[in-house]
Amino acid sequence: MANVVSNCSFTRVSLGIVLTALLSFPAQASGRGDLRSGYAALLRHDYSLAIRYLTNAIEGGDLSRANLAVAYNYRGAEYLKTDRYDEAIADFDRAIALEARLPTAYSDRGIAYRKKGDYERAVADYSAAIRIWPNWRDWYLNRGLAYTAMGRHEEAIADFGKALFFKPDFAEAYVARADAYLRSGRTSEALADYKRAIREKPDVREDYPAIAERMAMLGAAP
Numbered sequence: 001m002a003n004v005v006s007n008c009s010f011t012r013v014s015l016g017i018v019l020t021a022l023l024s025f026p027a028q029a030s031g032r033g034d035l036r037s038g039y040a041a042l043l044r045h046d047y048s049l050a051i052r053y054l055t056n057a058i059e060g061g062d063l064s065r066a067n068l069a070v071a072y073n074y075r076g077a078e079y080l081k082t083d084r085y086d087e088a089i090a091d092f093d094r095a096i097a098l099e100a101r102l103p104t105a106y107s108d109r110g111i112a113y114r115k116k117g118d119y120e121r122a123v124a125d126y127s128a129a130i131r132i133w134p135n136w137r138d139w140y141l142n143r144g145l146a147y148t149a150m151g152r153h154e155e156a157i158a159d160f161g162k163a164l165f166f167k168p169d170f171a172e173a174y175v176a177r178a179d180a181y182l183r184s185g186r187t188s189e190a191l192a193d194y195k196r197a198i199r200e201k202p203d204v205r206e207d208y209p210a211i212a213e214r215m216a217m218l219g220a221a222p
Contacts, residue, residue: 031060035071047078054078069099077108085112103129107139114146122146137166141173148176153184171201175208182214191218 038053054075076091092109095102110125126143144159160177164170178193194215197204205211
């Protein structure tokens with residue numbers, strides 16, 4: 001049974017974390033303009049332009065260590081969005097080498113590993129992000145998805161519960177937990193979570209059309 005929950009993206013959480021670094025550039029740094037332009041391009045979802053600006057910023061040689069880590073993190077995220085997983089992982093490695101407590105570098109590298117089917121490394125990276133910043137729901141969701149792919153359903157269910165603790169109306173987490181319940185034979189709990197997901201976000205069925213089939217299989221109309 002394919003999991004229907006999509007990845008949680010880099011920009012959703014990390015832009016707020018690293019924006020302070022963008023504001024700290026020394027005025028004389030020539031890399032400042034390229035990094036700011038790359039940031040603006042990624043907000044517009046212009047991935048190729050963002051990568052070009054960020055590459056210029058990285059290769060300029062005048063960013064501080066912290067800002068260089070941010071630039072690699074940004075560019076890795078853009079590679080991730082365009083399915084260039086090996087390049088993304090390489091950039092996240094560089095970001096972590098420069099700034100070991102940048103949680104988004106771990107979490108986004110975890111997404112890249114999960115997309116490549118390397119679930120053990122994905123779990124390790126999500127866990128590292130959680131240790132640095134334990135209050136962000138998406139990292140529990142993504143670790144739970146990796147656990148689900150590994151067949152570790154109870155650990156997945158626990159992580160989805162943590163995601164819901166931080167965001168009780170998190171429809172995607174209800175869908176993911178319902179899938180894990182269904183795979184582990186807990187059908188009544190699965191049905192309850194599918195229904196709760198729809199109640200919290202009625203258009204979730206458009207994002208995850210398999211919900212209708214699964215609810216029908218469980219004897220309920222979506």
